[in-house]
Amino acid sequence: MYVDLGNALDAEPRLTREALERLDERVADAHDRIDRLRDEGAHGYASLNLPETVDPAAIRRAVARFDDPAAVLTVGIGGSALGAATLTEALGTDLDAYVLDNVDPTHVAALLDTLPLSDTVVHVVSRSGTTAETLSNFLVVREAMADAGVDWTERTLVTTGPSGNLRDLAARHDLPVLDVPAGSPGRFSVLSTVALPVAALAGHDIEALLDGARAEADRLTGSLFEAPAYAYGATCYALERRGAGVNAMMPYAESLESFAEWFAQLWAESLGKDAVGQTPARALGATDQHSQLQLYRAGPRDKLVTLVRPRERPDVSIPETDFDGLDYLGGGSLGDLLEAEFRATEASLAASDCPNVRIEVDRIDERGVGELLYGMEAACTLYGELAGVETFTQPAVEWSKRAARGLLGGGDVDADDAVPEKRRLVID
Amino acid sequence: MYVDLGNALDAEPRLTREALERLDERVADAHDRIDRLRDEGAHGYASLNLPETVDPAAIRRAVARFDDPAAVLTVGIGGSALGAATLTEALGTDLDAYVLDNVDPTHVAALLDTLPLSDTVVHVVSRSGTTAETLSNFLVVREAMADAGVDWTERTLVTTGPSGNLRDLAARHDLPVLDVPAGSPGRFSVLSTVALPVAALAGHDIEALLDGARAEADRLTGSLFEAPAYAYGATCYALERRGAGVNAMMPYAESLESFAEWFAQLWAESLGKDAVGQTPARALGATDQHSQLQLYRAGPRDKLVTLVRPRERPDVSIPETDFDGLDYLGGGSLGDLLEAEFRATEASLAASDCPNVRIEVDRIDERGVGELLYGMEAACTLYGELAGVETFTQPAVEWSKRAARGLLGGGDVDADDAVPEKRRLVID
Known part of the structure; x- marks a missing residue:
């Protein structure tokens, strides 16, 4: 992962290079603390060890009994669902990947009409085994399978904690079951048994995902000028303190739309505390140039825009055209056009003094996605330390x-x- | 459309009933001005006349030549695409409805692999007929059809302005062509030839959509206490002035996810000007209770949350269960659960002094969606008047x-x- 802070400095709100250098002393302290708590396996901090502690072979064994399914359905909510959606959307898949993360009856009924029930693997994910939305949806899906004469016990994989309804259910019906990672809240658990089984079923190289994450982990040092993840986390924090209450996550890749949603959960639920915390806004390049860009450029000066792009991607040629005034497009490619839009938007934000950060990966493949996801988790952890909030709890949702x-x-x-x-x- | 402001008052930021009453004098003036400019057919304001000026019969005639297609693909960007996505997602459809509103080559290639080209109607929409993204995508789709031996001239419908490439193309190949409505920017054009043709192809009652919009139009008076749309627009404006820089649009209906995106464009591009304008954030109930709610309750006091729900919806029963501690779910329904989550979230926002507005329609059907879309357009128009911005231009995206x-x-x-x-x- 590469992070370019050039356009984040000297814009409005104003953050200077000198201020970042002063902040770097606090980054060193925060890094020491994060490191120590990782070593202790403390709640939440343990998530940053996942690339080491997760066993991809166990995940492969658990999914091996499902022979080339046509579809996979993740039943979960929040962090138990967004990771799977992020991975399958980013990496693409021949298998149809669905997520049931809401209890909207209209939607559930429509989904059940679409699913090839006899050829679908259901991955039900709940740490507690008592999440009302997840268990209700699972009961509905299970009944639909039974009604269709499908043996649901042959089609179900469970990821859950050490006890609870799902653990009991798995024991009673001899279902394959994976343990949720200890000390890792849902929003920090994408690189584990929570989301990797679906990626494995979809034929992705989960070892390479973990390799990418590990590479990012290895680069965490006590300086934001050395560690890309910390560069991003510290800059977001410093800009929020100066008035950038909104962070618009705007990937230039359609396949990262769910990633932006995953990021929004990570950011909002980890940092939205004690009357602080940046509000994540989701956008998508180039589409949202025709939607949100007006506001980012000309609206209140309370925004940071985060642009994400792969350095390489497959391309599609644009056929030659006799369209009036559009001959400059013909013979080019959609990739060229998207790239020009990216550069133009980045420059137009800079020209209007809207701070923006560019995040890049080499490619949107397993390794790149592993880097990106781990990098955002480490950035969020650092931000939480700097802001002095409890990054890994979510007390306000319990009420x-x-x-x-x-x-x-x-x-x-x-x-x-x-x-x-x-x-x-x-x-x- | 029903708007309930009860939880928007006396929260933080603080807006009082008395302040709304004072604001109502300005609403009366703004309404007079809006009315006059509607009568004159002024740019943008003319959009509020669409339920009267659009001819649904002409739309039906234009799509009649396409006999029961399997899929429809809208090629457009921004307001030329979001309306179609909003309608087909909200109203559901047996036909597969796709939107191509980005120039991401990976995505375009994947879509072309999926589309049944010989049985797809392509609706290409560009007011100017020169939008680079739209024309590039259209050229790629057209070539894919030609390569597959499909006569694209038999499968293409055009909506465009009085001149330009698309108008010429339609004339040359005798394609059915519809006129974009005069004086209506893309983000205000969902109730027109821009998005209604796709709804008609999908078998929806476009007359009922227009009826719903007309009903909402008929309720616009000079008082926010009488007109639901104005109640919403004035409250958003008054809260933004007091510090609610973020408006989280959170429908409790999966089928309104694209609506939230449509709203985000409407709000951002119309109001994000002169260093003012509320930042729209998209959320989805109940899913985002496990994501954004922590931030809304416990983060900075700079938010309004807009909750949208249908008063009635189809339901799905939850099977009886022996799950420990979850017997209260069994025998109930997903609708009951979603409703309980809605009420709990609304109450929990109120309990934490986060201002929130409840917007309801009777059902998510053609009439309800017509009311909702028109209502938001009228709300946005009023907000723009009160804020003194040029609601219907988007100068900052031109650069x-x-x-x-x-x-x-x-x-x-x-x-x-x-x-x-x-x-x-x-x-x-």
């Missing part, structure tokens, strides 16, 4: 989980969690 | 368009538009 359970009659909910009468001012 | 053209050797580019050397500070 509504308990409240939803209370509304459904799920008992043992404190009186505090009862949902109060809504204040209304209805215009209809 | 990079010219610069990209210059990079590709497309001539007649001012020296000012040359892309300067990039400042570099590469960490690799």
